[in-house]
């Protein structure tokens with residue numbers, strides 16, 4: 001039964017291996033220098049990160065209610081489980097932020113995610129496929145970024161935090177992709193996924209530098 005799919009990857013994978021090995025299909029790799037640069041401003045990084053977790057939870061809830069009865073086995077279970085995981089991540093990151101004297105801002109901009117959303121074709125069934133693939137893209141890139149952060153952080157609390165997250169986001173990437181495979185013909189899904197992966201690398205490369213999870217490489 002699909003609901004039994006593991007949302008958190010349970011294997012034992014070294015963060016550095018996951019970030020740099022062929023385990024991830026990303027078309028670009030984040031250099032260690034990016035992590036060292038963004039970790040220089042941990043409060044700003046945590047604030048940005050908190051908004052990403054909130055958005056990830058809201059995205060799962062939006063997908064749940066947008067296509068609640070389309071007969072996709074595991075749809076409701078997946079979306080509620082992902083939303084639960086992302087809300088737990090939000091609680092973790094805000095606790096770390098507050099303990100360090102940081103506060104959430106009212107406004108958050110995420111040009112990376114906004115650009116990815118522009119890839120979504122309107123109108124079913126392409127829209128539902130693209131929404132799932134964009135969700136998978138954000139998860140797999142976040143997974144890679146958390147792995148690099150875990151490997152490079154000299155702050156033991158943050159290193160452990162990021163290590164815990166990269167496995168969870170890896171599980172989310174896999175489960176969104178599994179749903180995409182259920183609703184689409186394999187060849188069409190794979191072709192669209194490859195287009196999306198290439199577009200993601202271009203979009204990320206065009207992002208400005210700065211202490212954000214999805215910032216550009218040049219910091």
Ligand SMILES: [Fe+2]
Nearest residue numbers: 053056086089
């Ligand atoms: Fe998360």
Ligand SMILES: [Fe+2]
Nearest residue numbers: 056139169172
């Ligand atoms: Fe996630």
